Amino acid sequence: MLRWGVFGLVAFVFVAPLGVLVIASGAGVWVWPSVLPQSWTGGAWWTVIASDAFVSALVASVGIAVAVTAFAFVLCWYAAFGLAHSDARGMRTIVLAVCYAPLVVPPFLPLIGTHRWLIRLGWSDSVWGVIAVTVPLVVPYVLHALLLGLDTISAQWRDVARMLGASVFAQQRTLLAMLRPSIALGCGCALIVSWSQYVVPLTIGQIVTIPVLMMPYIVGGDRALGAVYALVYTCGACALWLSADVLIRGRKRGSRA
Amino acid sequence: MxxxxxxxxxxxxxxxxxxxxxxxxxxxxxxxxxxxxxxxxLDAYVHVLTAEWLVDGMWLTMRIALVSTGIAVGCAVMICMCIGHFALTRTLLLIPLAVPHLVAALLTVWIAGQSGWGARMAHALGIVDHWSDVPILTNDTFGWGIIFAYVWKEVPFIVLFWLPIVVRIREEWVRVARVHGASAWRAWWGVVWPLSWPSLAIGSGIVCVFVIGAIEVPYVLGVTHPASLSVLSFELYRGTLVERPQAIVVALCQMLMCLVVLAIVLFCIWRRGQRHAGW
Structure with a gap:
């Protein structure tokens, strides 16, 4: 009984507030002190969907998130494999400390310094600059997820596979299959973190992503448009997470290769 | 390799x-x-470190970080104590985890604001007559709105970070304590808590450091003065070129605060966690 009570409380406090977004997105006239809008309209939805800025922001947000995740995964894949089976404990600690640093260092400080490097490289005000700065922000999540997966796999599997005549490519493919749940978790986190970035695209690239497009409506107080953008922003994060889970992990959830 | x-x-x-x-x-x-x-x-350092707004900003930032982390940890512990293996609540808590912080800030404005949905419900229930009777909880000088937004976002994170450890202990150790006559409460505080608090401390540390460094929520829910260090740094950086070194000094103060929090967490784990190593 207590568990169901807590379930109800959690649903009320943590999930029900999202209903306000849905209501506000369709609200026409909604003056104090009405609990529900006096009139309903789909005008805000049509304004957003028909906007060229929205389409380009959506494409930019998704593109940056996918590219960042792909780059981070490739880098972390070889790093995780090396670290998991490394005997050099001291070096492993140093590498992990540097790689996990973005979790404990406020992101704005390295961002300022990196911006200078990007200006010199000519990558400032470009999508590549945004991707280059966002990759380090997602690395801790991807690396940690891969290391968690690799910890469950014996280091001797490679010797066994090699003894049975498996090529390097076949070994990597087998490992990929074994690590699918970890890869899905790491990539899901990376997609959400890069999708949620507001300061990086604004500061580094002057790129208009969904949060950058949404901010003036939030601060300016246009309730309906702000709600539509907030819903798109939230649903986008969920969709990216689910896409990573379905595409990488496959349909057999929880299966182990 | x-x-x-x-x-x-x-x-x-x-x-x-x-x-x-x-x-x-x-x-x-x-x-x-x-x-x-x-x-x-060292002009930027002298200018920033002698400014009153820096002290106000540091105090506000630390207050928001500590209060929101404290409330979030308290709520998360209570939820973990109650739900145990109940997978449905754990699944439900994944939903707010996927909601971006910017949206959490927006929800806080619309629900806890003076003319927000909460105030409208209070009016419908006859608790308040006019929106001006509602206490100011967003864009206030104490930072309650920012704290609400962070608590809403961080409770699910801490629960999902800590619960797997708690569940594992419950399975293996609590039954032994109960067999030896311990009450459920005594088994919790005598067995589960001492063994699991290091991971809770790590989760809390991550949350606290994140709150110190994050910009979006205080940017939407804060006031011009006092402003949190992240907002001060961001605004200075987006100002003139002369102000950029000052933005960096403010960001360095932020990093210092994060390192202090991290050092405290690691010291606590090192000092007390050793006693329970190897479970």
Missing amino acids: KWQGSSPLLLLMGAYVCGGIGMAVLESVGAAPLIGTPRWT
């Missing part, structure tokens, strides 16, 4: 963390100005 496989990643992360911070520090002391010739100076 040896650790050398991580060289490309180490290079990138080293360039971002060490190179980024190093370049920022050089700019703050005038050694690497964006335009003009280098001139070593």
